[in-house]
Amino acid sequence: MRNIFALLPLFFLFQAAQAQVVSEAEHKIIFQLTEGDSEVHKKFIRQINNILSAAPNAHIEVVTHGMGIDLLKIENNPYEKDLSLLTEQGVKFVICENTLKQRQLSKDKFLSLAGFVPSAVLELVIKQEQGWVYIKAGG
Amino acid sequence: MRNIFALLPLFFLFQAAQAQVVSEAEHKIIFQLTEGDSEVHKKFIRQINNILSAAPNAHIEVVTHGMGIDLLKIENNPYEKDLSLLTEQGVKFVICENTLKQRQLSKDKFLSLAGFVPSAVLELVIKQEQGWVYIKAGG
Amino acid sequence: MRNIFALLPLFFLFQAAQAQVVSEAEHKIIFQLTEGDSEVHKKFIRQINNILSAAPNAHIEVVTHGMGIDLLKIENNPYEKDLSLLTEQGVKFVICENTLKQRQLSKDKFLSLAGFVPSAVLELVIKQEQGWVYIKAGG
Numbered sequence: 001m002r003n004i005f006a007l008l009p010l011f012f013l014f015q016a017a018q019a020q021v022v023s024e025a026e027h028k029i030i031f032q033l034t035e036g037d038s039e040v041h042k043k044f045i046r047q048i049n050n051i052l053s054a055a056p057n058a059h060i061e062v063v064t065h066g067m068g069i070d071l072l073k074i075e076n077n078p079y080e081k082d083l084s085l086l087t088e089q090g091v092k093f094v095i096c097e098n099t100l101k102q103r104q105l106s107k108d109k110f111l112s113l114a115g116f117v118p119s120a121v122l123e124l125v126i127k128q129e130q131g132w133v134y135i136k137a138g139g
Numbered sequence: 140m141r142n143i144f145a146l147l148p149l150f151f152l153f154q155a156a157q158a159q160v161v162s163e164a165e166h167k168i169i170f171q172l173t174e175g176d177s178e179v180h181k182k183f184i185r186q187i188n189n190i191l192s193a194a195p196n197a198h199i200e201v202v203t204h205g206m207g208i209d210l211l212k213i214e215n216n217p218y219e220k221d222l223s224l225l226t227e228q229g230v231k232f233v234i235c236e237n238t239l240k241q242r243q244l245s246k247d248k249f250l251s252l253a254g255f256v257p258s259a260v261l262e263l264v265i266k267q268e269q270g271w272v273y274i275k276a277g278g
Numbered sequence: 279m280r281n282i283f284a285l286l287p288l289f290f291l292f293q294a295a296q297a298q299v300v301s302e303a304e305h306k307i308i309f310q311l312t313e314g315d316s317e318v319h320k321k322f323i324r325q326i327n328n329i330l331s332a333a334p335n336a337h338i339e340v341v342t343h344g345m346g347i348d349l350l351k352i353e354n355n356p357y358e359k360d361l362s363l364l365t366e367q368g369v370k371f372v373i374c375e376n377t378l379k380q381r382q383l384s385k386d387k388f389l390s391l392a393g394f395v396p397s398a399v400l401e402l403v404i405k406q407e408q409g410w411v412y413i414k415a416g417g
Binding site: 023 | 171173174206237241257260261263264265267268275277
């Protein structure tokens with residue numbers, strides 16, 4: 001019996017670590033990011049990490065367009081490591097090719113972890129039609 | 140017959156008061172509020188009241204996170220009475236616990252009418268999966 | 279054979295012009311516009327044109343409320359021609375009557391191409407219930 005009581009603290013520690021998991025389901029979440037502000041990006045990355053803690057089996061795709069594509073630029077990107085870690089956990093990041101044309105930017109200015117879609121809005125539409133849940137990121 | 144005509148003005152008055160009801164259906168609406176600006180909160184509260192006039196049987200849940208949780212703070216809250224009236228009409232307000240941790244705020248800083256969810260985004264996702272319609276609040 | 283090769287450049291030109299069509303499906307997209315900023319309106323109009331290029335059979339409705347209704351005002355509207363062209367392609371623009379009351383504006387201040395709905399949010403809700411996909415416009 002003493003052994004069992006000795007294990008109690010470990011048990012509660014385990015509970016605490018598990019407490020943040022809210023759902024084991026395979027949620028499919030598609031985010032729209034249009035803001036270029038670095039502070040918004042910081043909060044957004046934290047938010048994705050929070051979701052992966054609460055719902056570790058969630059599928060997440062981040063669709064960036066407008067200034068939002070700056071989240072994925074190579075130059076002066078303070079979040080490269082964070083984005084890389086999220087990608088390793090299965091999060092997908094894509095850039096709108098319409099925005100690239102509009103802003104006259106080439107694909108080689110962006111992190112190799114980023115994918116591309118012809119139209120961000122259409123990607124958001126098609127994914128929703130396929131049952132993905134839409135969330136607009138940012139303030 | 141004169142009696143019936145005498146009632147006509149009352150009839151039109153009744154029509155006018157009813158005119159704003161657009162739908163009797165039990166719509167399920169989930170709002171995401173991320174902005175802390177008091178002017179935004181004012182407009183948002185008016186918006187919810189408008190919906191309840193147009194769709195009196197609508198179920199409404201407001202999910203706040205980031206600066207949006209300030210809508211529900213106790214200190215210097217000009218909207219406490221409005222929020223209380225909305226709650227009486229069945230509107231539910233919830234606060235993101237991830238935001239509380241991040242902003243290092245305790246639950247007792249918030250109105251007792253507010254509920255709590257572990258993750259705002261996950262709440263928005265799960266409710267949408269259950270057929271609730273998502274609207275992003277604010278500008 | 280020489281004739282066929284002579285046609286090759288034309289073929290590639292045709293491919294390039296077609297390349298932007300991503301989907302032939304009849305997507306149903308409902309946009310919410312709440313921002314009054316002219317620069318936001320400019321980007322938004324470009325965005326709708328991009329969608330119609332990528333998905334020429336898409337059904338698009340733009341629901342404006344708050345400051346967003348300024349997109350459709352008559353006075354000093356730099357986008358009247360663009361909006362008119364979009365309307366000809368089937369895009370529908372509607373204005374929230376709750377906003378008109380709130381901002382004390384009359385319907386005759388707005389372009390004749392604009393329609394009206396009693397409540398913007400309820401329009402967004404009902405359309406989503408009918409299978410339309412929701413996208414929040416703007417930054």
